[in-house]
Amino acid sequence: MKAEKARIDDVPRIHKLVNSFGSQGLMLPRPLSEIYENMRDFYVVREDGEVVGCGALHICWEDLLEVKSVAVLEGNQGKGVGSILVNACLEEAKSLDVAEVFVLTYEPDFFVRFGFKQIDLMDLPRKVWGECQRCPKYPDCDENAMVLKLKPQSKAKW
Numbered sequence: 001m002k003a004e005k006a007r008i009d010d011v012p013r014i015h016k017l018v019n020s021f022g023s024q025g026l027m028l029p030r031p032l033s034e035i036y037e038n039m040r041d042f043y044v045v046r047e048d049g050e051v052v053g054c055g056a057l058h059i060c061w062e063d064l065l066e067v068k069s070v071a072v073l074e075g076n077q078g079k080g081v082g083s084i085l086v087n088a089c090l091e092e093a094k095s096l097d098v099a100e101v102f103v104l105t106y107e108p109d110f111f112v113r114f115g116f117k118q119i120d121l122m123d124l125p126r127k128v129w130g131e132c133q134r135c136p137k138y139p140d141c142d143e144n145a146m147v148l149k150l151k152p153q154s155k156a157k158w
């Protein structure tokens with residue numbers, strides 16, 4: 001199994017996958033339009049040609065990227081698909097030479113495995129004053145904010 005960049009015809013499947021967990025409150029639902037707009041951020045893993053997992057790397061600012069919408073089809077979980085997707089995002093982040101990557105998640109223990117550490121959401125002001133304001137839960141965010149420093153000396157100016 002390997003991660004590959006999403007194709008435009010993967011978008012309906014990505015939308016269905018993300019929103020299947022969104023409707024259970026396990027991640028934020030995303031409108032179809034947002035997935036098309038950000039399609040170039042997405043990686044997918046396929047099995048027998050079908051998308052079984054997705055994940056995205058989104059550029060927020062000069063020195064800050066977000067891993068988002070990591071989702072694996074229920075029957076395919078626990079086989080390494082989620083890790084392949086997160087690692088693909090982190091490899092791309094490293095190739096862009098950014099200092100830090102963050103994630104907002106209800107599954108902090110999964111992201112700890114990659115070196116992410118919990119922080120206060122209010123330490124991510126560009127995120128809070130940008131996309132978060134459009135979230136239906138704003139300002140009562142109940143996700144875990146986590147950061148991975150790709151450059152140990154980083155003092156990112158968010």
Ligand SMILES: CC(C)(COP(=O)(O)OP(=O)(O)OC[C@H]1O[C@@H](n2cnc3c(N)ncnc32)[C@H](O)[C@@H]1OP(=O)(O)O)[C@@H](O)C(=O)NCCC(=O)NCCS
Nearest residue numbers: 021027070071072077078079080081082083105107109110
């Ligand atoms: C969280 C999720 C992406 C993990 O994907 P996955 O393909 O099952 O993960 P992997 O098979 O790569 O798991 C790698 C390791 O992490 C562990 N792991 C998986 N999910 C975990 C979780 N929620 N908490 C802690 N550890 C977890 C696995 O047990 C495995 O451990 P091992 O290497 O010791 O066997 C998947 O369960 C999912 O899609 N959940 C619903 C959506 C969601 O919550 N997404 C989170 C991002 S916002």
